[in-house]
Amino acid sequence: MARPTPPTTATELMQRVDAIAGLTLGEVAAQYQFTTPQNLLRDKGWIGQLIEYALGADGGSKPEPDFSHLSIELKTLPISYSGKPLETTYVSVTPLKNLQNTVWEESVIYKKLRHVLWLPILSERDLAPVDRIVGSGFLWQPNPNQMARLKQDWEELTEMICLGKIEQINGRFGQVVQLRPKAANSKALTEAIGPNGHLIQTLPRGYYLKTHFTGEILAQQFGL
DNA sequence: TCGTGATCATTC
DNA sequence: GAATGATCACGA
Numbered sequence A: 001m002a003r004p005t006p007p008t009t010a011t012e013l014m015q016r017v018d019a020i021a022g023l024t025l026g027e028v029a030a031q032y033q034f035t036t037p038q039n040l041l042r043d044k045g046w047i048g049q050l051i052e053y054a055l056g057a058d059g060g061s062k063p064e065p066d067f068s069h070l071s072i073e074l075k076t077l078p079i080s081y082s083g084k085p086l087e088t089t090y091v092s093v094t095p096l097k098n099l100q101n102t103v104w105e106e107s108v109i110y111k112k113l114r115h116v117l118w119l120p121i122l123s124e125r126d127l128a129p130v131d132r133i134v135g136s137g138f139l140w141q142p143n144p145n146q147m148a149r150l151k152q153d154w155e156e157l158t159e160m161i162c163l164g165k166i167e168q169i170n171g172r173f174g175q176v177v178q179l180r181p182k183a184a185n186s187k188a189l190t191e192a193i194g195p196n197g198h199l200i201q202t203l204p205r206g207y208y209l210k211t212h213f214t215g216e217i218l219a220q221q222f223g224l
Numbered sequence B: 001t002c003g004t005g006a007t008c009a010t011t012c
Numbered sequence C: 001g002a003a004t005g006a007t008c009a010c011g012a
Helices: A010-020 A025-031 A044-053 A110-113 A144-162 A211-222
Strands: A073-079 A089-093 A116-122 A138-140 A177-181 A190-193 A200-201 A204-208
Touching: A010 A044, A010 A116, A025 A044, A044 A073, A044 A116, A073 A211, A089 A110, A110 A144, A116 A211, A138 A211, A144 A177, A144 A190, A144 A211, A204 A211
Parallel strands: A073 A116
Antiparallel strands: A089 A204, A116 A138, A177 A204, A190 A200
16 A cells, blocks of 8 residues: 555544544554564664554654644554553653743643643563554644643653753652653763753653543543 | 654663 | 563664
8 A cells, every 4th residue: 555645634534533443553564564573672662653644643753743734743652451551651842041031831742732742552571562453543732731731741851851850850850741861872962951951962862741641542532 | 863653672 | 460670772
């Protein structure tokens, strides 16, 4: 099957989402000549890339929404048999310098989370990738309460980064958003603000949504 | 090196 | 069992 073109409307996008709901990843992969890996040890982003392709995402590796024309971000969400998220959800890298004057409404994470197409994937560990099942995708926008919690966490984390306290931040900070390493390995370094205001070398970080928060989104959608 | 896609694996 | 810190692949 030829490479899908980007959907022109949200309606068209959702029709494609509905068309793959209930299929196994093996079935989706076969439609697009993707080779399904035996495990995800060396292909951790394989599911996301397959789904992006199948739905016609055009964002590429740019820091833009997957469906640039629609301003919609696609996120696959691994879930257990009971419908609970199995992993935290990566959102974007974390700027570590030049963020004086940045406000929530202009942050990368805010822009990415404004419109999200969640696509749950039944990804229990005892299921081989080929047998994992695509769930029912749905469009989501944070409600005022969720948006307020996202903003609160972001402001706390951003203030610490500005004050040179990046090394004090670990995954325990934040109620719904956390900061964790996001790198090829522990030797990859980038610049950040240090304790004395000077630039230091540190591990690149990323914003992740905690499983409790994504679980809440699923519960809100499916009434779990 | 950074940003995309995330999950792995050890620790708690 | 859940969560944190570490890691894998790829394109520009």
